[in-house]
Amino acid sequence: MSASGTLYLVATPIGNLEDITSRAVRVLREVSVVACEDTRHTRGLLAHLGIRTPTLSLHEHNERARVPRILGLLREGRSVAVVSDAGTPTISDPGSRLVAAALQDGFKIVPIPGASAVTAVVSLADFQADRFAFIGFLPTKAGERRRILASLARLPMALVLFEGPHRVRDTLADIESVLGPRRVVLARELTKVHEEVLRGTAAEVRAALSTLPRGEITLLIEGAVEGAVEAVVAAGSSPSARAGKERASPEEFAARLVAQGLSRRDAAKALAEAYGLPSREAYKIAIGVV
DSSP: OOSSOEEEEEOBOSSOGGGSOHHHHHHHHHSSEEEESOHHHHHHHHHHHTOOOOEEEOOTTTHHHHHHHHHHHHHTTOOEEEEOSSBOTTSSSSOHHHHHHHHHTTOEEEEEOOOOHHHHHHHTOSSOOSSEEEEEEOOSSHHHHHHHHHHTTTOSSEEEEEEOTTTHHHHHHHHHHHHOSOEEEEEESTTSTTOEEEEEEHHHHHHHOOSOOOSOEEEEEOOOOTTHHHHHHHTTSOHHHHTTSOOOOHHHHHHHHHHTTOOHHHHHHHHHHHHTOOHHHHHHHHHTOO
């Protein structure tokens, strides 16, 4: 070890314990302390690996208070490994505050990559997903969730979301309403005994969840393609509209976009693109939406 310790960000298995890397095992064995979300959970992993390194809790509720203690260990020349309960720390998990403080104090930070639900679900895509945006968890409130989805509607890359089992059906309904009939991959309990993968539109996947699912869920949503604005036109309209039997009026389209959280200026831009209207006329329609 160097005069000052090193902070290691160690990825742990997302389910199957065989997915941990040899490098991660070595680092967890060599460091002075393992900082972890749940000490009981991590001690179980360490025991499985035959590792007796002491643990220290580091979760969203105590990270601010823990930072000075961990920096003190690093100053003493003691290296620290940071782990989350599953996957990579700082990615929808605690650790970012510690990383920023360690960088500010000049400590070396080393990532130890490993299993990831994000890359696992992307590898399962049956549509173009070589470019993707990781969104993490959406807001729990429906209105905020739909506004975030509306802000992502034009992104040409796939979207990766994390979701809990109790909200996934509502989230799929919002995806259908806001983004239209895009293809979705739902992966549940990745790498675990009861791993399950569902494919189809958001509505089809939602219908396939006949009972409330259990376990961690990762969603992959097809990105916007050519004609994405027309997909948003269809979103929230009747089934016959989505089948191409009727077309929303410019006023109806603008109202839907505003209801989904777009500003009137952005709604006007989308309206002009979808209907070939002059910008001034589109803005006038958007402003007039109640």
